[in-house]
Amino acid sequence: MAAVDLYEMSFAQLENLLAGWGYPVFHARQVWRWLYRQLVTNVAVMSDLPLELRTRLADSVVMHPLETLAVRQSDDGQTEKRLFLLQDGETVETVRMSYHRGHTLCLSSQVGCAMGCVFCATGQMGFRRHLTAGEMVQQVTYFQKRLRDQNARLTNLVFMGMGEPLHNYGATLQAVRRLVDRNGFNLSARRITISTIGIPYAIRALARERLPLNLAVSLHAATDDQRKRLVPAARRWPLAELMDAVAEFASITGRRVTMEWALIKGENDSASHASALAELLDGLLCHVNLIPLNPTGGYVGRPPDRHQVQVYRDILTRHGVPSTIRVGRGQDIQAGCGQLRAHADDACSGGQ
Ligand code: SAH
Numbered sequence: 001m002a003a004v005d006l007y008e009m010s011f012a013q014l015e016n017l018l019a020g021w022g023y024p025v026f027h028a029r030q031v032w033r034w035l036y037r038q039l040v041t042n043v044a045v046m047s048d049l050p051l052e053l054r055t056r057l058a059d060s061v062v063m064h065p066l067e068t069l070a071v072r073q074s075d076d077g078q079t080e081k082r083l084f085l086l087q088d089g090e091t092v093e094t095v096r097m098s099y100h101r102g103h104t105l106c107l108s109s110q111v112g113c114a115m116g117c118v119f120c121a122t123g124q125m126g127f128r129r130h131l132t133a134g135e136m137v138q139q140v141t142y143f144q145k146r147l148r149d150q151n152a153r154l155t156n157l158v159f160m161g162m163g164e165p166l167h168n169y170g171a172t173l174q175a176v177r178r179l180v181d182r183n184g185f186n187l188s189a190r191r192i193t194i195s196t197i198g199i200p201y202a203i204r205a206l207a208r209e210r211l212p213l214n215l216a217v218s219l220h221a222a223t224d225d226q227r228k229r230l231v232p233a234a235r236r237w238p239l240a241e242l243m244d245a246v247a248e249f250a251s252i253t254g255r256r257v258t259m260e261w262a263l264i265k266g267e268n269d270s271a272s273h274a275s276a277l278a279e280l281l282d283g284l285l286c287h288v289n290l291i292p293l294n295p296t297g298g299y300v301g302r303p304p305d306r307h308q309v310q311v312y313r314d315i316l317t318r319h320g321v322p323s324t325i326r327v328g329r330g331q332d333i334q335a336g337c338g339q340l341r342a343h344a345d346d347a348c349s350g351g352q
């Protein structure tokens with residue numbers, strides 16, 4: 001029988017495993033704390049466990065910590081991108097962005113992505129596989145451990161790295177539940193954002209999870225025709241259906257939804273596009289995040305100039321739609337939105 005991966009176990013599964021060996025729940029809690037508070041990656045160092053339990057665990061479970069294949073830091077050190085090697089040889093990227101008010105981790109949910117957005121480097125590489133819950137959680141614990149060494153901690157998580165988290169719904173929710181567990185990692189769900197291309201049935205399910213998560217929906221177009229061109233997967237989900245699901249999410253959770261709009265020069269950045277967006281969002285509890293396009297190898301589109309971005313934003317404001325312009329981060333190391341892919345670029349420095 002293949003050994004169980006400790007990072008893939010829920011607390012209930014761990015508790016069952018230990019109960020089967022005759023150990024009370026107290027010991028499962030200890031192991032959990034070692035994993036998600038102390039952030040250790042080796043059973044041998046769980047020093048307050050009975051030696052017999054440590055030996056049994058070491059014989060029965062495996063831990064495969066993520067291995068760094070490459071790391072890049074922006075010149076100011078505020079953005080760091082790591083390429084991790086997974087057990088089957090696949091790779092994913094994770095980005096830390098530090099601000100004066102905290103540290104945000106942008107994590108990946110899949111290797112590649114099946115949604116095929118034409119402007120996104122991850123979409124351009126196609127879908128390779130889903131990440132497991134453990135692989136998602138480990139991206140977080142890895143960075144948390146490094147920050148802890150500097151007396152800091154991650155303050156926000158955004159599922160905005162590689163992949164479509166709601167296409168990998170089960171594992172994503174398992175990872176979220178693991179991270180918000182008060183007896184473990186203990187991050188507030190209010191500090192976690194799930195960004196999605198907008199899968200209506202999954203948004204409806206998310207609304208019923210009873211977790212105060214933030215939802216961000218990558219809209220990019222206010223008509224079905226244009227959206228189908230930019231986001232091929234959206235052919236299956238007409239805008240009307242998507243907007244219904246988003247409205248349902250806002251009404252069930254009472255939470256303001258973020259609508260993301262990658263601004264592409266000559267494509268979706270005109271005054272009429274801004275008015276159409278404002279009309280589409282009329283009456284919805286939301287906020288728009290404008291992201292001037294980050295260029296990627298497989299797409300000819302470019303961002304509009306600053307003035308045009310401001311004109312676009314002003315139109316939204318006039319219609320009463322609140323918005324922000326996302327400050328570009330990490331483009332110099334190809335770590336901006338939509339620039340993540342599963343291979344080390346030439347300029348990467350290897351190692352830890
Ligand atoms: N699959 C999810 C999350 C990952 S993409 C989603 O699409 O929402 C994270 C964000 O980056 C999304 O808003 C996406 O639209 C945006 N993005 C993708 N490619 C981009 C690019 N080249 N320039 C700017 N933003 C981009």
Ligand code: SF4
Pocket residue numbers: 113114115116117120121122123124161162163164196197218338
């Ligand atoms: Fe996938 Fe999001 Fe990229 Fe679209 S933008 S291809 S959904 S990762």
